[in-house]
Amino acid sequence: KLYSIGKTLEGRDLWTMELTNQETGPGDEKPGIWIDGNTHSSEPTGTNVCLKTIWYLTSNYGKDEQVTEIMDNRVVYVLPRVNPDGAEIFLTKPYHYTSGGIPNPDFKDGEGHYEEDVNGNGYSAFMRWIDPNGDYKKSKKDPRLMIKREAEDTLERDGPFYKVLREGLFLKWKPGKEITMAPRMFLGGSNRNFPAYWAPGGLPLGGSGPFPLWEREPRAISDFWAAHPNLSGMHTYHTSGGLILREANAHPDKWFQEVGCEEDLEVYKVLGAIGEELTEYPCISIFDEFTFEDDRPFRRGCATSFFYEQLGAFVFSTELWDWPWMIGLPHFRDRGGVDFDWARLSEDEQLNELKWIDENYPEGFLDWTLFEHPQLGPVEIGGVERKYTRRNPPPGKWLEYEVDKCLMFGIRHATLLPLVRITDHKVEKVAMGVYKVSAQVANTGFMSTNVTKMAVKIKVAKPVIAEIKLPEGTELVTGHEKVNLGHLEGRSAKLLLPRVIGEDVVDKTRSSVEWVIKTEKPVEVTIEARCPRAGTDRKKVTLQ
């Protein structure tokens, strides 16, 4: 099923695909997982992971056992483009910093540099111009490359020197004035507007927007989740860096134990290991290993905090496309983690970047060409075009390579969701016209029916209910029609237990229920077991 879950400021639909076999039951009655991409407008690679997920699940039903099992018993909701307004600008205009596409009313009144396609070639790359006080010089090995001027470089021996700046224009320009940065052209779309640890003020520490869920896209997604208590897992695809980010965003790992949710950390590690195996990217705690200096102590208003701490779901945010690794540098941890600094790359390392672009995506480098800049005078415009090199894989082979690596992560997560099933049931005639109906309800999934301990702690996980549905003319002699069976554990509950084979462990994955019913004539009754996060199962029995 394809439907729109909301509209953007500019009126674009947030198209969402619901994937399940409708013949085995509606999506709402199945455990669900959410997959989205392109929250940040400059990261359309995530959209491609989503689209290929849709393709994979729809084309492999009946052919692939895992896909068939997922489509029959679970539901996958995919929103390929969270931020269509910002993405539209990114994809069709030369701009790189398109945020949520919401025009910033303060932009025109600001002053300083803003990115623009000054020479009208369709790109906004870089500008360089000769300046005796410049910080850059041309590489002697490849004059296309601008490298840092060394401390002892002199004009006579090592010049000429250059100023380098992103291609752009200046608001309120005055020749000779110090270069400052103009306010951003667009607002929103920063993943800081969710109602978790939201704070007023501008980025980095404040949330984005005047209040939480001010932006239409996070609001539509939150509304959808509120209306779909069957959802308990999320994969949100970003770029770049080659990392799998997991909770917690706002706390160090020891916090899980402090709040009684250490089991969640163990499940995060099991799921994370699947992602690591598929992608070779490390799965890391956002707080412990991915909080940039500007964001410290932690990011506010982020999706991952909201969906784990307030909705009790397991959340992963994958940063696709390990550009440093593509050009020969180590993976994330070995290159220094968040402290890795592009500005410290050696000349040869930077030349490797040009080499990769020359060999794989020549459109990614724009030759320096002379241009009469309306404000700066003569400049050269060119350099690396970052959209499909540093930020995203180039279209074609490399995009496919990246998407294929990550595709199965969300799908394999779906197979580990809990699944409530009536595993046994029987009818006994106890007297004339009196029958005992008994059933065993079990969670056959890996995760517990509450999915996270957090969901229990914050009371958002609904219990398993067993219900007998009786037709007219019958009477329930003992028991209640609806019986609360609480939460049924999954195999994940044993992750923290001592791993002694054969050790006596109480089996909390199943529960039994019975009803005694009186009826004058033969009737058919329905036993139903349901839990929003773990699905619904029904059995019909005849009393005669």
Ligand SMILES: [Zn+2]
């Ligand atoms: Zn992002």
